[in-house]
Amino acid sequence: MSLADRNVLSGALLGLGVAAFVDEVVFHQLLHWHHFYDRSTPAAGLVSDGLFHAFSWFATVASLFLFADLRRRAAVDPARWWGGLLTGAGGFQLYDGTIQHKILQLHQIRYGVNVTPYDWAWNIAAVLLIAAGVVLLVRARRAA
């Protein structure tokens, strides 16, 4: 894997990890909007949740060690790294907002309210993050 790709990978892993971490801290712990376990959650939803939880936890730490490795080689490329980070964060957010919340019915964003505007805000934010990340990555590739 080239050093340029490692910048994208490090950013994308951290983006995924940060998005999952924010989801856990803000929506589960602080706002208590999300539920730890929704009794109607099907098995596939739990497995997807567990895999993403484990992967994002690993990704957060691994991305920082990858970044440290790039730094000691003086190979940090900020545009690619940020492009990867925004794409990774948006990618997780979109997966969480469409597949996990809607198709696998893991849990909803908020209970006791009309969830539709929350779903739109959630997924539009995700698409904007991905778009910003892809623009950065395309520009970095053209500049090279």
Place this chain on the structure above:
Amino acid sequence: MTAPRIACLAAGLATAAAAVTGPLAGAAHHDFTAHMTGHLLLGMIAPLLLVLAAPVTMVLRALPVGAARRLTRFLNSRPVRMVTHPVPAAALNAGGLWLLYTTGLHHAIGSHPAVHFHVLASGYLFTAAVIGVDPAPHRPGHPVRAAALIGFLAAHAVLAKHLYGHPPPGVPMDEARAGAELMYYGGDLADLVLIVVFCHQWYRAAGARWRLPAELRTAGTTAERHNGW
């Protein structure tokens, strides 16, 4: 044997002892949260400390040459190599936990010494397979070990959430919920240490390869040579 390794060994043994004897073990008989605290100590924290103590290295140095050779031959035998490979080791560890908590096993023999031994031993095998510092010539490269680690963490998290909704036989609902949340978040904390140690080992290995001149960069396992990881 260095001082940090002795400290790890002592701390590992003390952690395992605290999980199976004394006030915590007493409370674990009737309180699922106390039981889960003991499970995290015995199955995750104690193995981590014991693995970092590099006990096999210590034993090999202490044994006479002949016995050390026989032990090495045993450790390199096919069955031992199989259970110390990260993927079977992860499956053994996670599978044991699923069996214990989703069947009547926990209720029937949860505090039997054999169960304690299995939890500690399978935790040790898995931890050694992923972040072992003892020499292991057949240890796979970092990508395989990372995949096994993530797979086990996922199985642990899924089991915790499953127990939240489906208490093991004999455990009241509110106790099961408190215990399940402890298993999930306490497991995360133990996992974080495991992940940091794993990544730090990769960082050091990658640094050692990177500093070598190109023609000498053949150290590490086949998978690492192939992928540059």
